[in-house]
Amino acid sequence: MIADKAYSSRGFHAYLRRRGMGHTIPEENDRKMHRRNRGRRGGRPTGFDGETYHCRNAVERCLNRLEGFRGIVSRCEKPPP
Template sequence: MDKASSSRGFRAYLRKRDIAHTIPAKTDQRRHRPRHGCHGGRPPGFDRETCRRRNTIERCFNRLKGFRGIATRYEQAATSYEAAVTLASFLLWARSV
């Protein structure tokens, strides 16, 4: 998740459903926490390495959505869609080499 999802309520929603998350705290939240003293709460756990890996995967999905047929789910059959995603992934890989 990104910083837009870092509200206290959203984190509580994820914890209530036992969903693991790595969300960086906004700078203003970090700045205001000491001012609230004991009511400021503890800083949320944040693993930089997990966030980097998530970001890599998210960027890959965004590149795949550059192919119109994949972004709009043009292929209705699951096997055809999987083939299109595989072909698009290969083309992205070939461009990067």
């Protein structure tokens, strides 16, 4: 699963682990600092592959560009006049 920072909560990571799914989700800065401040008890950093995340970003930008075309987004065209 590849997602953005909105899905970086502990609960969501736990859900993915229970389901046995790998993930590439960037960690929010406040969570990074909190983990670092806790030292050894802070746990391991989450799995994040920047190259894979960059590919996700390219696909999302393409889809956002296609949304400008009404017929593609809604799968319908305007009826002829």
